[in-house]
Amino acid sequence: MSSYNLAGFVILFALSLGLTFAIWGLVSKSLQGLLDQALKLPEGTAFYRRSFLLGLLLAACAGSLGTNFNFKPGDHFMEYVWRVAGGVQEVCEFLFAFLLGYLVLVTILVAVLRAKHEQ
Amino acid sequence: MSNEQYLIVSYFCVGGLAIVIAVAVYAYLRRPLAGLASAFPNRHLASILERLFAAGLVLPALAGFLSVDYQSCHQSYQSIIADRSYLVAKNQEQVSAVCFFLMLAILGWGVVVLLSLVARPKEPVPGGEAEPNRR
Numbered sequence: 001m002s003s004y005n006l007a008g009f010v011i012l013f014a015l016s017l018g019l020t021f022a023i024w025g026l027v028s029k030s031l032q033g034l035l036d037q038a039l040k041l042p043e044g045t046a047f048y049r050r051s052f053l054l055g056l057l058l059a060a061c062a063g064s065l066g067t068n069f070n071f072k073p074g075d076h077f078m079e080y081v082w083r084v085a086g087g088v089q090e091v092c093e094f095l096f097a098f099l100l101g102y103l104v105l106v107t108i109l110v111a112v113l114r115a116k117h118e119q
Numbered sequence: 120m121s122n123e124q125y126l127i128v129s130y131f132c133v134g135g136l137a138i139v140i141a142v143a144v145y146a147y148l149r150r151p152l153a154g155l156a157s158a159f160p161n162r163h164l165a166s167i168l169e170r171l172f173a174a175g176l177v178l179p180a181l182a183g184f185l186s187v188d189y190q191s192c193h194q195s196y197q198s199i200i201a202d203r204s205y206l207v208a209k210n211q212e213q214v215s216a217v218c219f220f221l222m223l224a225i226l227g228w229g230v231v232v233l234l235s236l237v238a239r240p241k242e243p244v245p246g247g248e249a250e251p252n253r254r
Contacts, residue, residue, distance in 0.1 A: 039236065043154030047232060050148055055225050058144075062218035065211045070204040094219070101226045109233050116237065 005069035008080045012067060012087040016060035019091060023099070024053055031106075038110045040117075048109075052102060059098040063091030122200040129210050134184055137217040141180035144221055145173050148228075155232060159239055168235065176224055183220030187213045 031052060035045040067087030071079060120128075152172055156165035189199055189209055199205065 041155065041158060041236075043151045043158065044232070044236065047148060047151035047155055048229065050151060051225050051229055054144055054147060055222050058218040058222040058225070062215045062222060065218065066215035068204075068208040068211060070208065094222070098222055098226070102229070105226065105229045105233065109236070112233070112237050 002071070002073055004073065004075075004080065005071055008069045008071075008084055009064075009067075012084045012091075013064045015084070015088055016064040016091045017057075019088075019095065020056045020060040023056060023095065034106070034110065038113045048106070055098045055102060056095065059094035060091055063087065063094040066090055122203050122206060125203065126200055126206055129206065133210050133213045134181075136214065137180040137184040138177060140217055141177040141221060142173075144225070145176045148172070148225075152228075152232070155235075159235060164235065164238075168231070172228070175228060176221065179220040179224035180217050183216035183218070184213050186216050186220070 028049070032045060032049060035048050036042075039045055039048075064087055067083065067090060069080075069083060071083075149172065153169055156168050159165045159168075187209060
């Protein structure tokens with residue numbers, strides 16, 4: 001792997017991690033409040049928060065590691081840029097799929113447990 | 120290192136890495152799950168959940184690793200080991216599949232924990248009826 005290929009991969013990986021921690025930073029506190037309210041069990045809150053962070057990280061890794069940089073030294077700069085863009089698109093798809101699944105899960109969790117607490 | 124040696128070494132290294140990633144995920148989630156399980160009145164359910172959790176993460180990781188097929192595009196073994204960049208791409212694909220399968224496993228375990236929480240009886244009120252289902 002040439003140094004340009006390695007640099008392309010590192011940039012893609014850094015962007016993926018940046019996206020992951022941006023999402024985590026945006027919803028982490030609200031998620032904790034919601035889970036505390038719904039579960040009333042600190043271990044439950046810890047489990048679902050850690051699952052969320054792990055899922056985001058795994059989605060980012062799955063997306064970025066699936067992108068292959070095999071350019072030759074003479075290839076153009078924009079080809080690297082397009083490959084990084086393709087990788088970021090894949091990361092976004094994985095993150096979106098995970099967020100969708102997780103949101104459905106948490107919505108069901110909150111709805112079912114609220115109904116149970118109100119009984 | 121020849122391409123064939125690289126193929127052998129990288130295949131087993133990525134297989135080991137899959138197990139290491141799964142064990143790391145297990146180590147990070149083990150304590151909250153054990154704490155949750157200890158809150159279940161039914162000790163058998165708690166014990167089953169705790170024991171199956173490790174297997175429920177390592178098996179999907181291995182499934183992801185094994186899901187990548189080296190012979191999907193190339194027909195012969197010789198043509199597979201002729202191209203080093205193809206081997207590197209397959210290694211990346213394996214790690215990517217491991218991460219994806221683990222992500223699905225985490226969502227699956229979230230559903231299992233949800234169902235266990237829903238099935239959990241309400242906390243007994245002091246002085247109220249006897250505690251149900253305690254074993």
